Amino acid sequence: MLDAAPAIAVHDLRKLYGDNAAVDGLNLVVPRGCFFGFLGPNGAGKSTTIRMLTGLIPPSSGSIELLGMRLPEQELEIKKRIGLVPDESLLFDRLTGAEFLEFVGRMYGLARPVARERSRSLLDLFELLENRKLIAEYSKGMRKRVAMAASLIHHPDLFLMDEPFEGVDAVGARLMKDILTDQVRRGATIFLTSHVLEVVERLCDRVAIIDKGKVVREGSMDELRGGTESLEDVFVRLVGADREFHELEWLK
Amino acid sequence: MIRAILRAQWLSMRTFRLASSRRGAAFSLLTGIIWYGFWAFLAVVAEELTRSAQLREKIQAGLPFGLLGVFAYWQLAPLASATMGASLDLRKLLVYPVPRRALFSVEVMLRITTCAEMLLVLAGASAGLLRNPAFGAWRSLPRVLPAMALFVAFNLLLSAGLRSLLERLLGRRHIREVVVLLLVLVSSLPQLLAISGVPMRHFRQLFSASRNPFWPWVSTANWLLGAHLGSGAAVLAVWTALAYAFGRWQFVHSLRYDVEEAQATAAGAKEPSWTERLYRLPSLVLPDPLGAIVEKELRTLSRTPRFRLVFIMGFTFGLIVWLPMALRGRPAHSALFENFLVVVSLYALTLLGQVTYWNSFGFDRSAVQVYFSAPVAISRALAAKNIAAAIFIFLEIAAVAAASTLLRMGISPAKIAEAFLVTAIAALYLLGLGNLSSVYYPRIMNPQRVSAGGAARRTQGLLFFLYPIALLPVLLAYLARYAFKSQLAFWAILALAAGLGAAIYAMALDSAVHAAHRRRETILAELSRGEGPVVAE
Secondary structure, X not given: OOOOOXXXXXXXXXXXXXXXXXXXXXXXXXXXXXXXXXEOOOOOOHHHHHHHHOOOOOOOEEEEEEOOEEEOOOHHHHHXXXXXXXXXXXXXXXXXXXXXXXXXXXXXXXXXHHHHHHHHHHHHHOOOOOOOOEHHHOOHHHHHHHHHHHHHOOOOOEEEEEOOOOOOOHHHHHHHXXXXXXXXXXXXXXXXXXXXXXXXXXXXXXXXXXXXOEEEEEEEHXXXXXXXXXXXXXXXXXXXXXXXXXXXXXXX | OHHHHHHHHHHHHHHHHHHOOXXXXXXXXXXXXXHHHHHHHHHHHXXXXXXXXXXXXXXXXXXHHHXXXXXXHHHXXXXXXXXXXXXXXXXXXXXXXXXXXXHHHHHHHHHHHHOHHHHHHHHHHHHHHHOOHHXXXXXXXXXXXXXXXXXXXXXXXXHHXXXXXXXXXXXXXXXXXXXXXXXXXXXOHHHHHHHOOOOHHHHXXXXXXXXXXXXXXXXXXXXXXXXXXXHHHHHHHHHHHHHHXXXXXXXXXXXXXXXXXXXXXXXXXXXXXXXXXXXXXXXXXXXXXXXXXXXXXXXXXXXXXXXXXXXXXXXXXXXXXXXXXXXXXXXOOOHHHHOHHHHHHHHHHHHHHOOOXXXXXXXXXXXXXXXXXXXXXXXXXXXXXXXXXXXXXXXXXXXXXXXXXXXXXXXXXXXXXXXXXXHHHHHHHHHHHHHHHHHHOOOOOOOXXXXXXXXXXXXXXXXXXXXXXXXXXXXXXXXXXHHHOOHHHHHHHHHHHHHHHHHHHHHHHHHHHHHHHHOHHHHHHHHHOOOOOEEOX
């Protein structure tokens, strides 16, 4: 029964900050084994939605079901099966990459030898094995790689990723994309936000576009593009027109 | 430009205040009222002492020492408490075409954050002098006002220079530990000299107004009281000019200072294997996730410059208190001496609080979300952080006890065991309160910076009022020992204190866990927020 349930089922989800609705009656169903792109302009409510899905912040109203389990009732069970790459850094700056990965593995219930072995393999994969510096000294791209490795270490069924490719070089981004595609192939679900629409266009099966806390369009990639437009054209048309900057005389 | 910088800071603070909880704001207000209320009281005392015409001679003799006290507090208290106040975040401002003079002016003004209490005391003393007919009462206004203003300027400029210098020195790997040791030695020099037999009259002569009119506090006093008016003003003006030159020089050096370069580890550097084994020890007895979090805390804290500074201070202050006694031979068996290891241990417990239990998630910053997103109960995270804090506190006690034993201080194993036990019992109360403070009043701490900001100092001030209350059950046990001259009374009350402490710790942890769930959004927001152009942790 649980395996038949969608990876994500969100009903009438709201998050209010005073009178301002960051997420305003969101309804969303993400099937299992789907590579799902969650798009929207800055401040549309993408990160807030991911934070609610991970239990980091409570919703004002609405319901969330992940992998057939209800949040917050089955919070710990859900968390065990989620891999998270958030927008804010979740890395402890005063650990090395290897120490951090081993720590995360143990937090997800892996025995220390297993966590250490997986940590080594992942660091090797992300070309960070030889780097014994503290995470505080990592570049932005290296930090993202470690965050991605941390989301993989416990072999989750659902990945929630907020701008996972931000700051990552082309080689690293290709590697991350290949890994994610492979995860989908084995049956995992990816739910990611990204402002790089070409990446979303190439990777995702389905896409939802959110604006001002509401889903304004959802469907498969082909349904969205309609055969003639690019994803960027659709996105700009749905969430905002070109700005007329020529009016600023002093900028000329 | 100065106004733009200050406005940006005001807006940043305003945004933060709006976002933070009412409870946090209330706590902040409470700390402010208690701390500055205490100093306002001292200002009233200063006013009372300086306004009486009958005390003319005493004022003449005592004012230089009072100003010396103000000077010492102004310059040394930020070092002793490792809270050097707010400062400009130059990394955010150097990209703009702001003249150095403007940046330096703001930096000097920010030194007020470390000494607002001294301004209160000086204002009290000034008010007293202006009402004292022996020194001309209100007619002395044209003399008192510029003298006080220049004395304040001198202190501000000097503290700006010292702060820049120390921030750079303490930011450098390997050098900072040596600097801390030197600072501790310097600050305890008077005690070392006094105990080593140097007569006190030498100190008095060194600082006496009649013999040394060139000290800034003496020249200020001379100017304020109308004695040697011209020379007093001239000497203070020279001191202020020197402080300005020193402050500017150090500030310009800081502009070129790269904190990340100074703290970078060598490529491929690996810690010795024995430290690795030490970090893993708790995991031998504690199951995961408790063991994993304790291990992570031991690693991260021991690599955090700010924590290391405080840890070294706790250890060295403890030792420096012992060392003069060792040099002098065994002192009389006073109550203080007999319980000195306990006193030093409790001092270490309170000092380490600012970097461990009072704000457990401060160094984690936005990474605190790991505890909320991983399948781990938050109670485990808090308990693990408490265990890690306790390990460091016991390491500190063990180090002081070992050094004392090496110095043949005659500390019995029973006394060492007593120090550990008493500290453990006191820790139950403080860790319980610390857990509540960590979830109700979380704030980011920058692990790179070795000192805390001005508000942190005020909070510490409040904590020093709270510590006696938290330590009361343990103090009662000692009171019983000396009042009844009975070991049985001591151990009986200590056992009661332990039971009560355990109950309070359990209740506080439970309450903190509920609050953490309820307030997780606020906690994450507080620990992920950005800062304005002024760093004021």
